[in-house]
Amino acid sequence: MAFVASVAAQEPAYGRRPTPQPAPQPADVCESPLKVHHPESKVLGKWSTYTGKPQTNRRGCRPKKNFVFMISDGFGIASETIAREFYQWQTHGSDAAAMADVDDILPLDALHVGSVRTKASDSWVTDSAASATSFASGIKTANGAIGVDQREIPVATILEAAKQHGYLTGLVATSRITHATPAGFSAHVTTRDQEDLIAVHQIGDNPLGRSVDLMLGGGRRHFQPNTTRGGTRRDGRDLIAEGRNKFGWKSFIETRQELVQLPKTKAALPLLGLFAASHMDYEIDRNATAQASLAEMTDAALTILADASSECDSPGFFLMVEGSRIDHAAHANDAPTHIYDILAYQHAVSVVKSFVRANPNTGAISTSDHETGGVGKGWQVDRNRDQKFYYAWNPDKIATQKASIESFSSTITRFNGTDVAGFIRRTVADRLGVTDLTDAELARLIQGRDDAIARRYPGVFSMDNALSTLISTRSLVGFNTNGHTGQDVELYAINAPGLRGNMDNTYVAKYAGQFLGVWDSIPALSQRLRGMNVGPSRNSQPKVKRSFSEREYHVHHEH
Known part of the structure; x- marks a missing residue:
């Protein structure tokens, strides 16, 4: 495999990963390597599924290729265990009955393929910004940095590269869409706190133009001036209006009902759905008539992107989906809320799994940026x-x-x-x-x-x-902390040949980029970003008295 060889050549002998086992043949790509231990028939309970039509590939068109990059923020292996056992207890009705069944699994369990290292360039313990940059651009950077390297120079992302190659692109999150993880794929700023500037980049006001076709999440306040209800921008810019008038955004929605009624076709794109002024509600608090679930947003995104990319001129799509608030609940050491958001994420995973089975030209992975809480x-x-x-x-x-x-x-x-x-x-x-x-x-x-x-x-x-x-x-x-931990996180995959074992988070970015055939364009795109506004240097900003993990906690919980 050219990809494996190219990565191995860049790694020092003492840190080189073992050569992955031969990739499964196409007929087997939708099956987990652990199938013999965890057949899909053992997935406990009923989970959400993809409701749209399969992506079509018209005669004479080039084959489609899609990639879904799922991120469960702040989610470690202990959290998967606890969520599974809680769901077993709920389903079976008693400790004895739940413990008697040794085969029950959640949608993620059958997809386990390895683990991911998470450290940042300046710390053994990463934050979401540095980790998202590693996932999106394949580089190490400092905690707090979004889409820039250690010298604060912008580095293009796999989402931006995919867009430049004609792919459709999307971001789905339960946090503010301007928060660290979605920002890491779509913006370039020196510090994650610059969410107003992140929103500017996301609507298309950057040297590459609009790179995102679909965004669903929270964070409406960073797109509206503080003269409007709920808006917090101090520069007077109305990015929703600018998006429509200058950057071609066609659809804007704010409620679950609007998402349900929206035609799930190419006609909806570009689509901006902002369901809350700040973060969307935790699953345990969510009003199902007001806010869409993560699974519903994922299903809608897949349906729309699949329809729009069925045209001959589109090679496919790239979609990033984040279960953002899993992390926030762990910061608060709130075990029940943490668990319910994990189960909501499992529903989204189930949607993606059923989409991949209907569209075997799609690769999908799920991993975490870091673990939170020491659960x-x-x-x-x-x-x-x-x-x-x-x-x-x-x-x-x-x-x-x-x-x-x-x-x-x-x-x-x-x-x-x-x-x-x-x-x-x-x-x-x-x-x-x-x-x-x-x-x-x-x-x-x-x-x-x-x-x-x-x-x-x-x-x-x-x-x-x-x-x-x-x-x-x-x-x-x-819990042993209100902050992050530095342990490895798990890696799950479906239809991702050769992705096995323990690896650095930068390797995951390279895999996704080469899966879509866009990785080699990252350096040239990065050159086009030189000189863009990335905000003030970290070194010029006032020092915050409290620790970074504490500041991040407040960024998470600020409403």
Whole structure:
């Protein structure tokens, strides 16, 4: 394989990956190498499927090729285990029945092919910006940087290269579409905080012009001036109007109903769907009539891109899909919310799997930018030398939570009555299912509320952690940080020949680029980006007193 050889030639002998096993033949490409252990018939429960028509390839047209790059932000192997076992418990109805079935799997499980290293150029522990840049451009860069190298020079992305080769392109995320991961494929800025500038690049105001044909997610505020309701731009620019008038954006939608009613054809493109001013809601909080699910957005994107790329002049499409808020819940150490967003992501994975089976010219992968929270089940609570280890965890305690910790924090902070303690006890019992709140736990919640009201940093941490610990100590799902960890993350693939084993995240970008035949154009495209506005240098910006992981937490949770 030319791709494997070219990568191996660039790697030092001490770090060279073993040559992958021969790729499966086309007839087998939709089957997992682990099929003998995890047949698809063992996927537990019912999952979303692709609802559109297969991509057509008219007689005389060149064969189509598509690539779907899925990213589960902040998602490690322990989270997959916990989500699977919780879903087993939900489905079977008891611990005993769930534990008795050893074959149950989630949609991702049958696709496991390897693992991915995540470090940034300036840290063993990456942030989403550096990792997204590695996935999109195949380079290492500093934490916080989007689409630029360590010298802050723009580097083109595989999405931009695909567009230049005639492919249609799309981004789907549950975060702001200007957030680190989708930005990493579509913008070039020195620091991830420059979301107003990221939005400018995304609509097409950059040297390459408009590179994205479809964007679905949150972040409407960065496209609208602060003179409009919900807008936060201080420069007065209305990027939605500019998108229509200057860069050819045809469709703009804001609600799930508008997405449902939208014709899923080429006529919808270019399409900008912004379903929230900031991030979209967590799955546990989502109003299904107002906001589309990740699976629904993925299905719509695939349907539209498949129809539009059926024309003879299109070689296919590239689509990036991110389960963004898996990470945000882990930052908050909010186990139930983390799990429900993982299950929502599994629905999107199932949609992509069914699309690939209907369109075997499509390759798809799923991986994570990093793990968040240091998640683990079987937390040993208050153990001392005289106590025995207690090997267990309690999925039933996950099911009692009715909304996200983020939502609880807001509710408790906004309460302006006199009986704060009574309100907290009632709210915790009703919405968390915790009826045995201790005096110490109550005191910590009251202190967290006071800190948040007084805006004493880290009030948001103390409030969120006080609430999340109530569930962690009862479910025995533990966290060891509010930030990221540096461990490897898992790699899943379908119809991706030769993608096996442990590899750096930059290798994944090279694989995707060569799958579509666009990788070799990255250097020339990068030259065309020289001199573009990437914002002020990181070195010229004021230093933030708190740590980067803390700043990232606030970027995630700011609404």
